[in-house]
Amino acid sequence: xSAAGRLGPALLGRxxxxxxxxxxxxxxxxxxxxxxxxxxxxxxxxAEYTDDLLAKDFDRxxxxxxxxxxxxxxxxxxxxxxxxxxxxxxxxxxxxRVVGSIVRVVDSQESAxxxxxxxxxxxxxxxxxxxxxxxxxxxxSNGALDLGHPDxxxxxxxxQAPRSVPGMLARALELRMASHGxxxxxxxxxxxxxxxxxxxxxxxxxxxxxxxxxxDWIDANVAFPSAMVDRIAPATTEADIDTLEGRFxxxxxxxxxxxxxxxxxxxNRFAGRVPRWDLVGATFVDDVTPFEHLKMxxxxxxxxxxxxxxxxxxxxxxxxxxxxxxxxxxxxxMLTEETLPTLMPVPGVSLPAYVEQSLARLTNTAIRHxxxxxxxxxxxKIVQRLLNPIRDRLAKGESIALLxxxxxxxxxxxxxxxxRFGRAWRVSDPFxxxxxxxxxxxxxxxxxxxxxxxxxxxxxxxxxxASDMFRANVAAGLDGLLSDDPMAFVxxxxxxxxxxxxxxxxxSA
Numbered sequence: 001x002s003a004a005g006r007l008g009p010a011l012l013g014r015x016x017x018x019x020x021x022x023x024x025x026x027x028x029x030x031x032x033x034x035x036x037x038x039x040x041x042x043x044x045x046x047a048e049y050t051d052d053l054l055a056k057d058f059d060r061x062x063x064x065x066x067x068x069x070x071x072x073x074x075x076x077x078x079x080x081x082x083x084x085x086x087x088x089x090x091x092x093x094x095x096x097r098v099v100g101s102i103v104r105v106v107d108s109q110e111s112a113x114x115x116x117x118x119x120x121x122x123x124x125x126x127x128x129x130x131x132x133x134x135x136x137x138x139x140x141s142n143g144a145l146d147l148g149h150p151d152x153x154x155x156x157x158x159x160q161a162p163r164s165v166p167g168m169l170a171r172a173l174e175l176r177m178a179s180h181g182x183x184x185x186x187x188x189x190x191x192x193x194x195x196x197x198x199x200x201x202x203x204x205x206x207x208x209x210x211x212x213x214x215x216d217w218i219d220a221n222v223a224f225p226s227a228m229v230d231r232i233a234p235a236t237t238e239a240d241i242d243t244l245e246g247r248f249x250x251x252x253x254x255x256x257x258x259x260x261x262x263x264x265x266x267x268n269r270f271a272g273r274v275p276r277w278d279l280v281g282a283t284f285v286d287d288v289t290p291f292e293h294l295k296m297x298x299x300x301x302x303x304x305x306x307x308x309x310x311x312x313x314x315x316x317x318x319x320x321x322x323x324x325x326x327x328x329x330x331x332x333x334m335l336t337e338e339t340l341p342t343l344m345p346v347p348g349v350s351l352p353a354y355v356e357q358s359l360a361r362l363t364n365t366a367i368r369h370x371x372x373x374x375x376x377x378x379x380x381k382i383v384q385r386l387l388n389p390i391r392d393r394l395a396k397g398e399s400i401a402l403l404x405x406x407x408x409x410x411x412x413x414x415x416x417x418x419x420r421f422g423r424a425w426r427v428s429d430p431f432x433x434x435x436x437x438x439x440x441x442x443x444x445x446x447x448x449x450x451x452x453x454x455x456x457x458x459x460x461x462x463x464x465x466a467s468d469m470f471r472a473n474v475a476a477g478l479d480g481l482l483s484d485d486p487m488a489f490v491x492x493x494x495x496x497x498x499x500x501x502x503x504x505x506x507x508s509a
Contacts, residue, residue: 005250005251006079006080006250006251006252006253007080007083007084007085007098007250007251007252007254008079008080008081008083009026009081009083011250012083012098015098015248015250016248016249018096018248019085019096019097019098019248020096020097020098021097021098021100022051022054022055022098022099022100022101023055024054024055024058024100025058026100026103028058029054029058029060029062029100029101029103030060030062030103030123031060031062031063031064031103031104031123031124032059032060032061032062032123032124032125032126032273032275033050033061033062033063033064033124033125033126033127033128033275034063034064034066034118034119034121034124034126034127034128035047035063035064035065035066035127035128035129035130036066036067036068036115036127036128036129036130036131036165036168037066037067037068037069037129037130037131037132037135038065038066038067038073038077038102038105039130039235040233040234040235040236040256040257040258041130041189041229041231041233042065042128042130042189043084043086043099043102043233043254043256044086044231044233044256044257044258045189045229045231045233045258045262045264046128046130046189046229046264047063047065047099047101047102048086048097048099048101048262049262049264049277049280049281049282050063050101050275050277051099051100051101052280052281053275053276053277053279053280054100054101056279056280057276057279059275060123061101061126061275062101062102062103062104063082063101063102063103064102064103064104064105064106064118064124065077065082065102065104065105065106066105066106066108066114066115066118066119067105067106067107067108067109068108068109068112068115068165068168069109069131069135070109072107072109073105073106073107074105074107075253076253076254077102077105077254078105078107079253080252080253080254082100082101082102082103082104082105083098083099083100083102083254084098084099084102084252084254084255084256085097085098085099085244085248085252085254085255085256086098086099086255086256086258087240087243087244087255087256087257087258088257088258088259088260089257089258089259089364089366089367090259090260090364090366091364091365091366092366093366094243094247094366096244096247096248106118111161112161112162112163112168112171115168115172116168116171116172116175119168119169119172119175120172120173120175120176120179122176122179122180122182124184125182125183125184125185125272125273125274126184126185126187126273126274126275127169127172127184127185127186127187128187128188128189129165129186129187129188129189129190129199130189130190131165131190132190132377132380133190133191133192133377133380133381134377134380134430135164135165135190136165136166136188136190136192136198136199136202137149137151137152137164137165137166137202138198138201138202139458140379140380140383140458140459141383141457141458141459141460141461142461143194143197143198143201144201144202144205145166145201145202145205145206146458147205149164151163151164151167152164152166152167152206154167155167155168155170155171155206156206156209156210159171159174159210166202166203166205166206167206169186169203170203170206170207170210170214173203173207173214173217173218173222174207174210174212174214176221177213177214177217177221181217181221182221182272183221183222183223183271183272184221184222184223184271184272185222185223185224185225185270185271185272185274186199186200186203186222186223186224187224187225187227187266188224188226188227189227189229190229191229191296191300191381191384192384193289193292193293193296193384193388194226194288194289194292195226195227195292196224196225196226196227196267196269196288197224197226199224200224203218203222203224204218204219221271222271223269223270223271224269225266225267225268225269225270225288226266226267226288226289226292227264227265227266227267227288228263228264228265228288228291228292228295229263229264230261230262230263230264230295230299231258231259231261231262231263232258232259232261232361232362232364232367232369233256233257233258233259234257234367234368234369234370234373235370235373236254236255236256236257237368239368240255240257241253241255257366257367258367259361259364259367261361262281263283263295264277264281264282264283265282265283265285265288265291265292266278266282266283266284266285266288267284267285267286267287267288268284268285268286289344290343290344290345290346290347291346293342293343293344294343294346294349294351294354296384296385297339297342297343297384297385297388297389298335298339298340298343298354298355298358299358299361300381300384300385301334301335301339301385301386301389301406302331302335302358302359302362303318303362303369303374304374304375304378304381304382304385304386304406304410305330305331305334305386305405305406305409306318306321306322306327306331306362306371306374307321307371307372307374307375307378308371308375308378308406308409308410308412308413309321309327309330309405309406309409309481309486309490310327310371311371311372311375311413311425312409312412312413312416312481312486312487313326313327313486313487313490315327315371316370316371317368317369317370317371318362318367318369318371318374319362319363319364319365319367319368319369321371322359322362322363323363326487326490326491326494327487327490328359329494330402330405330490330493330494331359332355332359333402333494334402334403334405334406335355335358335359336352336355337399337402338389338393338398338399338400338401338402338403339389339403340352340355341393341398342388342389342392342393372425372427375410375413375427376427376428376429377428377429377430378410378413378414378429379410379429379430379431379459380430382406382407382410382459383459386403386406386407387407387459387460387461387464389403390403390404390407390464390470391461391464394464394467394469394470400469400470400473401473401493402493404470404473404474404476404477405477405481405490405493407474407477408450408473408474408476408477408478408480408481409477409481411435411449411450411453411474411477411478412477412478412481412482412486413427414427414429414431414432414435414436414439415435415436415438415439415449415478415482416482417432417435417436418435418436418439418440419436419440420436420439420440420443421439421482431456431458431459434456435453438452438453444482446475446476446478446479446482447475449475449478450471450474450475450478451471451475454470454471454474477489480492480493
């Protein structure tokens with residue numbers, strides 16, 4: 001450990017002058033926001049915005065951080081009094097800032113009780129969350145609550161000891177209704193289109209199953225605004241912790257690293273008081289949809305594409321994939337030729353300029369965003385990032401030759417993790433076992449693989465899966481990406497006329 005010791009309240013006054021510290025009295029800060037899912041992104045985004053707000057307009061908006069899934073918070077943020085360092089890294093530049101908006105952390109992995117105590121407290125007026133797409137227990141293809149999800153089945157049978165996010169929120173709202181009745185806003189900060197609508201839907205559906213007037217109370221007292229969040233913040237590594245200590249002379253096991261760019265667009269629909277994040281760079285709007293489509297289909301679409309094609313091509317990080325001329329050319333063409341025409345106008349934004357800005361962000365060599373990390377839970381992401389623009393293109397009779405390639409890339413990524421294909425790497429996806437079973441059963445027949453995977457209606461809407469053009473493109477993509485030289489296939493797609501690939505026969509077993 002360094003001479004300066006570990007980050008904590010006692011160390012704040014002894015940090016190097018180049019490290020920014022909270023510009024308000026943390027001792028006077030009272031909680032008003034609960035956040036579920038205190039990972040790197042939250043600490044690099046919403047908690048930083050809140051820290052900015054407290055410095056500008058101090059109010060009772062301290063954050064209580066809750067984790068209901070690993071990792072535990074007590075040994076990191078808890079030991080540091082909620083303090084952590086946010087590093088901005090842009091190629092060779094490094095900027096350090098200690099964020100102080102988190103006043104307390106709660107580990108609720110073993111029991112729902114600690115989380116429910118916070119969430120049902122009358123002092124909490126805003127609940128935000130970053131629980132990943134799969135945390136909503138919804139069906140990706142239509143957004144409805146998955147009543148067959150094991151955690152939902154458990155929670156409906158054991159509502160006082162919930163395991164799922166929808167079950168926990170419904171129980172917290174039930175406790176609020178039975179005690180003080182104060183309104184609350186539940187704000188999703190996950191990359192899901194219409195995330196507020198999805199959150200409201202899964203919580204209301206659960207509440208309807210509970211009965212007792214809970215659904216009606218929710219309708220009258222709870223708001224579910226949608227939001228679009230944006231900042232690249234990869235998972236923290238030991239190297240990041242060591243870099244901070246070596247450069248600034250103190251230890252911080254909760255350090256996070258992010259890029260300089262950040263954005264937060266929030267639907268102006270709240271229940272009760274709201275933190276004025278719009279005073280510190282966030283945007284309150286009547287309709288988030290144009291912003292979320294832009295970000296998910298362009299930036300996130302590019303990240304997803306580069307993650308699967310990058311892994312298949314042997315590249316470890318997004319920046320490595322962007323440094324490859326073939327992949328950089330492919331993703332730029334895909335976004336420009338096929339994705340942009342599916343977007344609605346976005347106030348104050350030039351769409352071509354946004355594409356170039358997004359791709360430039362992905363070249364940042366200081367952000368070590370691993371392709372395998374981005375590839376996690378792809379079954380929950382490809383609907384909004386790839387399948388929805390594909391559906392829009394097909395409705396107009398337009399080509400999907402480029403957008404279909406990363407869909408096939410997601411399939412190939414999971415297929416190559418199966419026993420039949422040599423367990424090329426470990427994967428994390430709710431549909432990994434189903435995909436492995438398909439691969440083990442079908443083998444290397446690309447058309448048969450595509451047919452079997454497209455029959456998974458929780459991911460692929462049946463009307464989309466029935467499209468002959470979509471099926472042919474995906475089968476051709478699998479044929480090329482499962483070959484011995486997947487990058488040659490990507491090179492070929494970039495070089496050939498848009499629809500020529502449809503004429504290539506799928507490889508047989």
